Amino acid sequence: IAEDVGVDxxxxxxxxxxxxxxxxxxxxxxRSHWGIPVHLSHEPGGPLETGGGMRRALPLLGHGPFLAxxxxxxxxxxxxxxxxxxxxxLAHLVMVTTPAWKATGDFELxxxxxxxxxNRSLTFAxxxxxxxxxxxxxxxxxxxxxxxxxxxxxxxxxxxxxHAGAWQDIGTPQRxxxxxxIYSINY
Numbered sequence: 001i002a003e004d005v006g007v008d009x010x011x012x013x014x015x016x017x018x019x020x021x022x023x024x025x026x027x028x029x030x031r032s033h034w035g036i037p038v039h040l041s042h043e044p045g046g047p048l049e050t051g052g053g054m055r056r057a058l059p060l061l062g063h064g065p066f067l068a069x070x071x072x073x074x075x076x077x078x079x080x081x082x083x084x085x086x087x088x089x090l091a092h093l094v095m096v097t098t099p100a101w102k103a104t105g106d107f108e109l110x111x112x113x114x115x116x117x118x119n120r121s122l123t124f125a126x127x128x129x130x131x132x133x134x135x136x137x138x139x140x141x142x143x144x145x146x147x148x149x150x151x152x153x154x155x156x157x158x159x160x161x162x163h164a165g166a167w168q169d170i171g172t173p174q175r176x177x178x179x180x181x182i183y184s185i186n187y
Contacts (some may be wrong), residue, residue: 070126072171089157116150
């Protein structure tokens with residue numbers, strides 16, 4: 001991700017660590033893959049959800065917009081295109097066609113604006129650029145970004161785009177296995 005996004009001169013990527021220090025993610029902080037440091041944002045007491053994780057990581061992310069990518073997706077979206085993304089509102093989200101296994105989408109995309117009501121024909125791809133203001137004033141606890149995003153959408157503060165390339169949710173063992181078969185991934 002750091003290589004694709006081009007973090008030139010930035011603090012470096014931040015990874016959420018949901019396990020104890022013995023978890024393999026702990027080794028990321030010790031090495032400098034891509035020539036930049038990888039920082040860990042610890043989640044003591046269990047997962048904080050996306051909002052809580054973002055809120056906890058703000059001191060490591062800085063004051064400007066930041067890119068957040070779900071760890072449980074496989075996608076060919078060109079991340080470098082988001083390098084210069086500075087949302088006018090609170091967020092810019094990448095959307096994909098809703099997969100067959102999902103009953104409804106998450107949001108509707110209309111003229112570049114995301115809408116949290118109506119058709120909900122598209123699914124959030126797990127890739128977005130966010131302004132810290134979205135989560136800055138929230139308690140440093142476990143919370144979802146969905147209510148915050150929907151409120152911002154109602155104010156016209158969330159933009160989006162649809163990615164038509166490859167995207168796969170690999171958040172369950174079955175979907176990970178399916179992705180391995182589709183993309184001939186052997187590991």
